[in-house]
Amino acid sequence: MKKEISVNNCRECYFQAISNSSWANEGYLVGRHIDTHNPQLMDLLKRLHASFGIGVIDLRTDEDKSAILLNAKYKEKIDYTVALELSEKNPKFSGFLKSVVDYDPDFPNRYKDEFDEVKKKEELYPNSSLSF
Numbered sequence: 001m002k003k004e005i006s007v008n009n010c011r012e013c014y015f016q017a018i019s020n021s022s023w024a025n026e027g028y029l030v031g032r033h034i035d036t037h038n039p040q041l042m043d044l045l046k047r048l049h050a051s052f053g054i055g056v057i058d059l060r061t062d063e064d065k066s067a068i069l070l071n072a073k074y075k076e077k078i079d080y081t082v083a084l085e086l087s088e089k090n091p092k093f094s095g096f097l098k099s100v101v102d103y104d105p106d107f108p109n110r111y112k113d114e115f116d117e118v119k120k121k122e123e124l125y126p127n128s129s130l131s132f
Helices: 010-020 037-054 080-088 091-102
Strands: 002-005 028-034 054-058 066-069
Touching: 002 010, 010 028, 010 037, 010 066, 037 054, 080 091
Parallel strands: 002 028, 028 054
Antiparallel strands: 054 066
């Protein structure tokens, strides 16, 4: 996630997203401020997306104004070599991968302790005047 994605840092941000998500089925570049009215920036993002498939999300403090600008291209196969390397470096990632591989939707209760609960917007911001 980047604070700001501009024409000046777009390529650097995009290629970092490629590097960080090379093992995954999908990858996204998330920016807190993306000037969607800048045609030069949007054209650059579209060209990078066409070549490499990393999606782009414009994340706003107001959830309703956030948007997926470009959907990630789905890769059928996970890069298990990179995933194994990451899991050897990070025990939490290793545990996460094991949970994903073992997941069985017929037994969802097993995973309540392994995955975070998905909360509703109202639970995240009970007093909407304080949301940021």
